[in-house]
Amino acid sequence: MLTGKQKRFLRSEAHHLSPIFQVGKGGVNEQLIHSVQEALEVRELVKISILQNCEDDKHEVAETLANETGAQLVQLIGLTVVLYKESHKNKKLILPRA
Structure with a gap:
């Protein structure tokens, strides 16, 4: 948990x-x-946009993406989702301590 x-x-x-x-x-x-799982392994931090023609609720889409990829939901602002998952091979981001 972040x-x-x-x-x-x-x-x-x-x-x-x-x-x-x-x-x-x-x-x-x-x-x-x-595809998102692969991108998270390489980048650790990914932005995903939800198009206007998406029939699902944006909160539902964000939660589904986070749960299915094993990532943390960082932000849902407008129709943009930001996900973070620590990489095993390509660690780039060092999070500040709590």
């Missing part, structure tokens, strides 16, 4: 990132989950 201080740090790190995935009309599917 502390408030850690979430603030991750939000500041994610600010300059561009979304690399989009959730559209099809919603969250196995292919998307697999």
